[in-house]
Every structure is written in C-alpha cells, then in structure tokens.
Amino acid sequence: MNRLLLIVLFLMTGCTSDYKIAPETVEVSPGITAPEIEVDPGRYDFGALNAGYETQDTIVTIKNIGNGDLDLTNIYLNRGNTNFSLTATPTGIVEPSQSAELVVEYSPGTYEFNNDTIVILSNDEDEPITYVYLNGSGDAPVIHITPSTYDFGTVYVGCDDGLGILIENYGNADLEITDLEYFASLPVDFSIEDFVTEEGPLPWTLTPSDWIHLKIEYTPLDLLDDGAWVEVTSSDPATPVAFSEHEGIGDYEAWITDSFTGEDGEIAVDILFVVDNSGSMSGNQTSLKNNFDDFIAVFASAGVDYHVALITTDQSEFVGSVITSADADPITEFSDQIDLIGYHGNAHEKGLWYSYESTSSGGDAASGSSTGFFRSSAKLVVVYVSDEADFSHSTSGGGGSTSMSHSDYSAHLLSLKSSSGLIAAHAVIGDYPSGCSANGSATFGDGYYDVVNDLGGTIMSICADDWSVTMETLATESMALITFLLSDDPMEESIEVQVDGVISTDWIYDSSANSVTFTTAPAEGSAIDITYAILAECD
Secondary structure, eight states: OOOEEEEEEOOOOSSOSSOOOEEEEEEOOOOOOOOOEEEEOSEEEEEEEETTTOOEEEEEEEEEOSSSOEEEEEEEESSOOTTEEEEEOOOEEEOTTOEEEEEEEEOOOSSEEEEEEEEEEESOSSOSEEEEEEEEEEEOOOEEEEOSEEEEEEEETTOOEEEEEEEEEOSSSOEEEEEEEEEEOSSOOEEEOOHHHHHOSSOEEEOTTOEEEEEEEEOOOSSSEEEEEEEEEESOSSOSEEEEEEEEEEEOSEEEEEEEEGGGOBEEEEEEEEEOOSGGGHHHHHHHHHTHHHHHHHHHHHTEEEEEEEEETTBOSOSSOOEETTOSOHHHHHHHHHHHHOSOSOSSOOHHHHHHHHHSTTSTTSTTOTTOOOOTTSEEEEEEEOSSOOOTTOOTTSOOOSSOOHHHHHHHHHHTSSSGGGEEEEEEEBOTTTOBOTTSOBOBOTTHHHHHHHTTOOEEETTOSOHHHHHHHHHHHHOOOOEEEOSSOBOGGGOEEEETTEEEOOEEEETTTTEEEESSOOOTTOEEEEEEEEOOOOO
C-alpha cells in the first residue's frame, strides 16, 4: 500500500508578521501487501483421560492478521499418533482479519503418555510452517500375563511338568478380571489348579502393581502334540481378552520286548458247571461224572491251568470246593460233588438265574470272592446241563426274574470280561426245537439255547449215546486261549504284538494279570514278540 506522508511544518514567530505558515507534503516509497498467520493456542495439554471411555477435543484458531490472503496449503500431525485426530481441518484462503477453526480430538487407548505436533503449512513468507504442540495421557488398567507363550518341550509319558502363570496389573487404575478359562487339545493332557479355591470366586480386582499366580500342569498320556491356552477377560480397554499359550509333546523313555514261542504261553480257564438237580436227571448226572475223565484228559494233554466249580439250577452257592489242576485227584472230587448234587431239587430249573447270581458281586463265582474261583486273566466258561427248558423268567419256587430276558443274561456274562474272547457258554440240553427222546427224554432247552448262541458257544444233545465225545468236545471248546505274562508293567496303548514278524491285532491285554491273551491262538512254534513302553522314572 502506497502511503503519502504529509508533513506540515509550522514556523511560528510570536512577534513578527514576516513569517507565513504553510504545509509541506513528503511522498514515501510504496508499501507491501502480505498475509500473517497467528495460531492460538500454540500448545495444548489434554490432561489425563479415562482410557477407552473418555474423549476430549479442543479448537485451534488460525487467524490472518496480515493484509493479504492467507492460503492454508496443508495441515497434518507430524508423527501421526492415532490417539490424536484432526476432525475438522480447514484449507484454502483465509482473508485478512478472518480466522479458521481446527478441531483436534484426543482419545487415549490405554495407560500411556502421548504427544504430537500439528504442522500447518501456509503462504506466510515469514512463518511458512507453524506448529501446535499437543500432550495428553490415559488412565487405565493394563493386563500383563507372563509367560505369554511357553513350550514344555518333551515330557516323558507318565511324568509331569509344571508352569507358573503370573497375571499382573501394569496400569494405574484397578483391573477387574471377570472371566478365566483354560482350553486344551484332545485328549486333554493339561490341567490348571483350582484357582477359585486359591483366589476366590470371580470377578477379581487387581489394584495397580497387584498380581495373582496360577499353576499349570502338563502330564502327557500319549505321543501326540498337545496345546492349551489360558484366556483371561478383563477391564483392560486395549486388551479385553488376553492369552497365555502352552504346548508340549509326550514321549516314552524306554521300550521292552518280551519274546516267546507258542509253547511258552499259559492256558488258564475257569469252568462253572450248572447242573440240573431235578428228579429226571439221575441218569444224565451219572453220564456226566462217568465221562469227566475224558474232559480232564483234554486239559491235561494241553497243560491247561483250570478251575472247576459246580452249582445247581436251584442254588448259586458252590456244591463243594473249587477243583483245580493242582488237585491230586480232580476226577474223584468231581464225581463226589455230582453225588452231592443229587436229583431232589426244585422242578422249576433256573440255571440262567443262579449262574447270574453266582457270578454277580458277592457270589461264589464272582471276581473277588473268597473261593478264588474267578481269575481275571483266565477264560470264563459256563456249562449248562439240563433236560428241561430254563424257567428263570418265572419267580415260582424261588429265584428268577420276570423282567430279565435271555439277552440280559448274555449281556451280564459278557460284562464279566474285558473281551468277548474271554467268555463262553456251552450247553448239554434237549435238542432244538422239540427236544429228544433217546437215552431218556428231554424237552427243548429253551433259554439256555439262546444264551449259548448269543455267546457263540457249543450245544450238545443230552440224549447222546456217547458222553465221552460230549465231554471231549466241551473241553476242547472251553480251552482257554494262550496267554503270555509280561516282564514289566507296560503303557497299555504302546503294546505291539508280532507273530513271526507280522503285526497281530488278535490279542487283548489284562492289566490285573499283566498279560497278553490271544483271541486267535498263534500256530504251534510261532515266534511271538511283545514290545511295549514302560513308565518313565520321573524326577
């Protein structure tokens, strides 16, 4: 702007009229037209806000105090701190004496201290870059879990390893933990202590710098990769769900191989004879005892370790003591017990019911009985001998059950052993479907017939001419499958059986006897290798 400076000089004399007063005009050089930026405030502190919940904004006024147009070319945050944001950013021309407003918002995300600088670019030649300095802080709880990840590495199966988990509040406000869960891969080999007992019920409140301690245990039961994680839900606004992840793998410390030949195995069988003691059984009982030597001869030649016991169709208690392969004269003992049975028993024969009672808990033929008859590693065989159908479905004459079917009796017998290969039922009964009349008469052995068929057993005719064949057949069909005792306690899932170098699955393991029993006997002279891992010696 050109300016004209008029300077008027008055020369005064107080006593003469010779001087005149006249103005003098002096012209100066032309002026400059220019914008000039002014920013208010030049620095702003938002103070401390409740992180995650509080947001505050402020206005920065950009004024043009010059006499030329102010051109705002760009406005931005120098470091781009995301806790600060420019929600209204003026650009373009600001005329002289006019102003524009810049809105700045601050929202802390966690316990933190923030600062950044607003950069304003303009055409102000003296100050082309103008700065506004920003500060703020957040108040918040901060969850911190140590360790966030942990690898147990290799742990021997049967051993365990522990880990302590520390949950701390790194913030400056109370941390509320509302939920804590532990997840693990299947099968579950990880466990967490009862934290409710240790720390009390949720929710938990941790003041700043406070902490809680949890215990994790890893006990691998297999060779699979295992994984687990702690999931903690809290009031931390930045990390509402925090994790601690764990992994590990199990391994066996040592392996053992027990080698056998087919001749090395043991053959053990427990045989329960259920003998009809009704009035029509005299001749049949005589045939049974007179041919028992053929039965025992089969066992003796095979080296069978046997237990034999007798009950009747109207009582579940043993007639006499258990006859074993260690007895000096098992044939005479069997004959004497048949004589004790007699044929004056109840006419309502209930062999299924009384064999059920005898093999149920507390019975003479049950596991744990003081008679010592039942052996968990031995094959259990029930032999029914009767010239009548079974009447266990009736309660007449005592005993029996109106609610149990033949399939219930079959299921009960199967439940006594870990494998169906260790249970069998045979019968010497009247022929299907109408009975028989030779060598005395017999009605169809209904009931017994069904149970024996359910279990895949053998049915012989009670009207047969030659009971020696009957007894030899029963002995052969009752023969226990070959069993091998292991030299050490195995990890059951690790057992591998090879017969002549080929992996076999025709076997079962009995933990109570620590033995492997073949469900299909290996050929004579076979080479049998049983390999298994044993429990580690843990620190």
